[in-house]
Amino acid sequence: MIYISLKYFVLVLAALFLYYIFPIRFRWLILLAANIAFYALFYKTGWWVFLGTILISYLVALLTDKLSGAGKKAVFILGILGVVTPWFLIKNSNFVINEILGREPINWLVPMGISFYTLQLIGYMADVYMGKTGPEKNIAKFALFASFFPQIIQGPIPRYENLPHQLTEGNRFDEExxxxxxxxxxxxxxxxxxxxxxxxxxxxxxxxxxxxxxxxxxxxxxxxxxxxxxxxxxxxxxxxxxxxxxxxxxxxxxxERPYFATSIKDFWRRWHISLSTWLRDYIYIPLGGNRKGKTRKYINLFITFFISGLWHGAGFKFLVWGLLHAFYQVVGELTFELREKIYSVCGIKPDSMKKKWIKQGGTFLLVNFAWIIFRxxxxxxxxxxxxxxxxxxxxxxxxxxxxxxxxxxxxxxxxxxxxxxxxxxxxxxxxxxxxxxxxxxxxxxxxxxxxxxxxxxxxxxxxxxxxxxxxxxxxxxxx
Incomplete structure (x- = not known):
């Protein structure tokens, strides 16, 4: 695997050496060169798909920052479709073609980390569209943000507000x-x-x-x-x-140590946090979150976890896995008072370690059953x-x-x-x-x-x- 290969760490050491000997204002160029070298060394195919989505999100952000009204919204929607379509075709079309239509699957060229950088670019365009951040005008610096090689394959999924300044301003050597x-x-x-x-x-x-x-x-x-x-x-x-x-x-x-969670809701606060917060901020809250009553809240929850299942993979098992976690949370909320009464009848104190262990054990078993379907x-x-x-x-x-x-x-x-x-x-x-x-x-x-x-x-x-x-x-x- 790339991240534990000798060739990968030779690249890291070479980039590290050049990074700290170059003047601080040029160090971001070393990181950009390392990103390019990473793709050249480890993934010579499919790079043009990644480059295309970078260009789309870069241009869409610039346009939505200048436009307003219906034009701004139309450009934003087209940008989302432009970034999502390659991911959907590559990751999900063969399930429809092979499993549902019964035809031979297509041998797609899969760009490295496509599921992760797709969410990263959508989040960037959405933040610019909603005015949370301004667009990056330097395309080279934007490409550095989109392709930072240590996290491109499996995250964490970065937010634009947190990462670019660390990449482009340069950092002095800090032993700690x-x-x-x-x-x-x-x-x-x-x-x-x-x-x-x-x-x-x-x-x-x-x-x-x-x-x-x-x-x-x-x-x-x-x-x-x-x-x-x-x-x-x-x-x-x-x-x-x-x-x-x-x-x-x-x-x-x-x-954040997800198997110490005391509920499924708590589990998703601790597991794959960058994905969980992305789904919350760009799917659940825009749908209305919990602001429109319990019924709408539960529907939004099911939609959010349906998308989570779809993101994880093509097939009914991933959709059921995602929906199962939504079902767990809805049932958990609806039965909360009943379970608290049972604890009270059994003499289990609210803040006792016994109650905590029971909740942790029960949560782990529910997650474990869902993982069986996932695997x-x-x-x-x-x-x-x-x-x-x-x-x-x-x-x-x-x-x-x-x-x-x-x-x-x-x-x-x-x-x-x-x-x-x-x-x-x-x-x-x-x-x-x-x-x-x-x-x-x-x-x-x-x-x-x-x-x-x-x-x-x-x-x-x-x-x-x-x-x-x-x-x-x-x-x-x-x-």
Whole structure:
């Protein structure tokens, strides 16, 4: 995968060297050159689609800033269609052609990160249209914002108000920012190679051969998929933030420990934050949000999550996955008072840890069921997996050695378990408002670099390296 390849980090180091030796006013040109080199090295096809959408959004923003009334609105709508159409054709047309019409799918050339930069460009045009920001008149600087290479593939999805000045004004060398960026890179490698890729082996074994497995096997595989998806996506955005930090550029945190959420609504405040806030600001609120009564609120919620499902992929399973999360939230709101009464009758105090654990556990199970549909090849297979995990009772597989037939031997299982334990401890520490990276940074030089070296050696020894190493793609790279 690009973000953990040697060639990628050679590009990063070369760009970093040139960035800090060039005069500060020209440093944005080094970043732009790095963006171009990134596409030239890793993705030689489909670039013209990306370039076309950049030009459309650039021109539309300039025009809407000068126009007013119906003309302004018409240009804005045409701009949205111009940016959305390539994404829709490439990501969704084959579902209609193949699954519904029964014809041969088209072999589209897929531009890198199309789902992410499409939302980024729509957000920019919308902000200019609504007067929240002015248009960027320098097309080279706008192209730098649209194509910033550390985050182009899997986000986080930046807002124009937060990123351009960091890119174009240049940053002086700051040891703390560089070291903390290095910390994030190490953490990203740990998440990807020690947890996500190991969990993927068991997940793929069960999900790809689902008729052979039932009951406890599916429970284990589904729990591990929840862990895999989280650590895989968190690894990618952590690496993006880490590499950006080397240049003194701050990207927003895309996750806030979502499996500590106490409700589905809380989960979406913590999961893929840049997407959640984008959907809120550009879909949910423009539809009316919660300002027009509960019925309209719930309809807006279903529309928003329908679009979320559509964005994640083509197929009924993604639409059902999105709508299921809307259903969870509506039911959660409608049953809130009833659940509170049940807690009271059972003697569970409002602010007790017991209540918090119950809510966290219930939320995780609901999210986990939805992830099964998300991961399955089709909606039908996802529903069959859920049925088989509930109707078959075989907990004894947890007591014998049958788990070691799923692709990991016991040593690898232990490493995976330790990795998940470390993730839990770090997440709990962060949930208390503390920072592991900050604590390490304040230690004496020898101690903190000893920790970094130990972490690097540990990842090399216990991660998914070895003869013929080829790390799996990041999951969200497919969206």
């Amino acid at each position: 920012k560089v070291v903390k960026g290095f910390q994030l890179i190490i953490w990203g490698f740990f998440l990807k190679l020690v947890i996500a890729d190991k969990a993927a082996i068991i997940v793929n074994t069960v999900f790809d051969n689902y008729p052979a497995y039932s009951g406890a096997y599916i429970w284990i595989a589904s729990f591990l998929y929840s862990v895999q998806l989280y650590t895989d996506f968190l690894a990618c955005t952590t690496l993006a933030r880490g590499v950006s930090g080397l240049f003194g550029i701050r990207l927003e945190n895309n996750f 399955a090849d089709t909606l039908r297979k996802g529903l069959e997996l859920i049925t088989n995990m509930i109707t078959e009772f075989n907990p004894w597989v947890l007591m014998n050695d049958r788990l070691f037939t799923l692709g990991l031997e016991w040593r690898e299982m232990v490493i995976l378990g330790i990795g998940i334990f470390i993730l839990h401890k770090v997440s709990k520490y962060q949930e208390e408002g503390k920072s592991v990276g900050e604590r390490i940074f304040t230690q004496p030089l020898l101690i903190r670099w000893g920790v970094y070296l130990a972490a690097i050696v540990g990842i090399i020894l216990f991660g998914t390296y070895g003869f013929g190493f080829d790390a799996q793609d990041f999951i969200y790279g497919g969206f």
